[in-house]
Amino acid sequence: MAKITSVSPLAPKNFPELPVIKGVRFATAAAGVKYSGRTDVMLAVLDPGSRVAGAFTKSATRSANVLDCQSKIRLTDDRGAAIIVNSGNSNAFTGRAGDESVQAICAEVARVTDLPANRVFTSSTGVIGERLPHDRIAAKVEELYGNLDEAGLPNAAKAIMTTDTFPKGSTTSVDLPGGKVTIAGIAKGSGMIAPDMATMLVYIFTDAKIAQSDLQALVSEINEKTFNSITVDSDTSTSDTLLVAATGASGVSVTAKDTAFRDGLHHVMQDLAHQVVRDGEGATKFLQITVTGALNDADAKTHAMSIANSPLVKTAIAGEDPNWGRVVMAIGKSGAPADRDTLSISFGDVKVATNGWVDPDYREEQGAAIMKQENISMTVDLGMGSGEATVWTCDLTHGYISINADYRS
Amino acid sequence: MAKITSVSPLAPKNFPELPVIKGVRFATAAAGVKYSGRTDVMLAVLDPGSRVAGAFTKSATRSANVLDCQSKIRLTDDRGAAIIVNSGNSNAFTGRAGDESVQAICAEVARVTDLPANRVFTSSTGVIGERLPHDRIAAKVEELYGNLDEAGLPNAAKAIMTTDTFPKGSTTSVDLPGGKVTIAGIAKGSGMIAPDMATMLVYIFTDAKIAQSDLQALVSEINEKTFNSITVDSDTSTSDTLLVAATGASGVSVTAKDTAFRDGLHHVMQDLAHQVVRDGEGATKFLQITVTGALNDADAKTHAMSIANSPLVKTAIAGEDPNWGRVVMAIGKSGAPADRDTLSISFGDVKVATNGWVDPDYREEQGAAIMKQENISMTVDLGMGSGEATVWTCDLTHGYISINADYRS
Structure with a gap:
């Protein structure tokens, strides 16, 4: 494949200072899924009471990970949640083996974190059609769990990169009558990803306290005007995933009708969407x-x-x-x-x-x-x-x- | 604009020997619409009793010529018909002026050929957004009419080219119980045409005797499997036009149910459609x-x-x-x-x-x-x-x- 040797000319000047979002911690590891000499797995663990909403590719051939996330996204369970993402292999078009890989990773994360498996969300990005070496990922879960750090979000942005020419992050805070809430997120994606599939993955975290149905309504609505309003080459990954998690740790309650919170979330989602376009393959404008x-x-x-x-x-x-x-x-x-x-x-x-x-x-x-x-x-x-x-x-x-x-x- | 300096590597080895189709004559002229030193207008005049069917772009911004052809295509009139085509200017996105140009050309062809204006079909291909200098075309109609020649189809194939790298022609004959009928056609198109719009134009002639409704049914059906089954870059011209004219001069009657005739027409339409793809901009496969x-x-x-x-x-x-x-x-x-x-x-x-x-x-x-x-x-x-x-x-x-x-x- 062609080597990407330089950062996109449209890249933002700097990676932003991402603040700590209370209630979620991150860790990264080098599992050697495909790459060597770099991190390729990230784990996020959300405190009890967190709510997760999402949006996913509509592809008819979507990956095992996406199908698994979709089956879990509307469930709520007060015990918390986890998100684990690997780069290097997309686990797409791997037949029944793809489902087995997702189950194996979820089972190991559930065991180590003591969460129910249906509160573990997975994404995979990288080459398609090759069996995911999920043992290598599972073998790193204990190490990841031991290294969890509330300041780990910037490192997570790097671990999920494939052919991105720059890591993508965005943040904002919103002053509400009940106090301040903070939103921070990361993304990867640069058109379709050589040598095989594109994938856009986005993870956004906030310390707001919000019902899952309200968070889902906001995410679905804003997604149409942000991530579903960008295109690099009209081609659509089988793995595109957006997850937005609210920990509630700020103690500030919001609803889907809260305009200021909606605007803040819209800002972060639009900023990350624009960064994906700005890393479009070959883009100069x-x-x-x-x-x-x-x-x-x-x-x-x-x-x-x-x-x-x-x-x-x-x-x-x-x-x-x-x-x-x-x-x-x-x-x-x-x-x-x-x-x-x-x-x-x-x-x-x-x-x-x-x-x-x-x-x-x-x-x-x-x-x-x-x-x-x-x-x-x-x-x-x-x-x-x-x-x-x-x-x-x-x-x-x-x-x-x-x-x-x-x-x- | 980039100069096309060589013939597409996918071009057929030779332009085919196109036979005479009794009942239709052709002429070409150099009207200087935009190009100099080459022919840029072709006129076809069909004998009394001819029937014309067509298929057109579905673009919501289609050209004045297309709208005019569509308004006339299902009419029948035993006095014959004419088709006049220019290259160099597409007469697209020229507002009301585009309609005026079509009317002016039709009126002059009708006057010279003594046909009703609603039996004159026009196409224009080339740059868009510039007023068509229809006076230059109208000034050539008498010359064209004086030069009509039943062997003129190959020259017509050249007059309608814009950035095509080779002229496109195809022919076949069909043996029917009542005798032999012959089909011959020409096309232009190579993806979208620099510097502005793509246009695919196709004109097919046969000496079969067939009702307009039967011919239209065949053309619409086969068009879906031929010209509407090709793509170069997913972009669609505002001027795409296919006209199929049957002169009846063979005296051999056919209907839409006649499989051999349908297969012959399908062959010519598919062959021309493939040639358009083979002249796709930059195509190597x-x-x-x-x-x-x-x-x-x-x-x-x-x-x-x-x-x-x-x-x-x-x-x-x-x-x-x-x-x-x-x-x-x-x-x-x-x-x-x-x-x-x-x-x-x-x-x-x-x-x-x-x-x-x-x-x-x-x-x-x-x-x-x-x-x-x-x-x-x-x-x-x-x-x-x-x-x-x-x-x-x-x-x-x-x-x-x-x-x-x-x-x-």
């Missing part, structure tokens, strides 16, 4: 696409994702070409309603097209200047209704082809 | 994807197109990497039902995966040998039902990025 004036929000998102996934739009962005014709093409093919003669398009703050034709005041140099920027925004107004959506993607470059085609397995 | 064992044919096609449009599958093919994991991923994300544990995958005649895991007899060298071929077939059996579909695509290479990104407009 970060693109925000907003569609307004659709008949409804769902139509707006269909149009926005059609633009974001169009190879012709993405190569135009790579080429710094203000090619609004390709945007019209992507709107037309999306399958959602549009009217050629009411379409307007802006690149940045430059109105490019109005009412289905090039804007009379538009000059090509204006569009070209916008395209030279590293962060580009594009707005399409359909002129039909009040539906709107925003999605994020990156450009399609020779770097993507090199990473995904220029090797023989 | 021709890929046939068959999905069997789906719950129904529509699901099978959804899965097959998901594989065919996956950037990760297409880059793996470019890299000669037998990466069946990416095929599983594409099946999983398609949205149609699949069962991880009943999936089987073959590359060529090599069974790669069985029942959701790598086949026990598979060796990587076998898959790698298949991937070195120029024409690659892939079969996925879902093991769920009897639905099946076959689609065709090409690989995704640095050539595609170069053509679409490596220039500034």
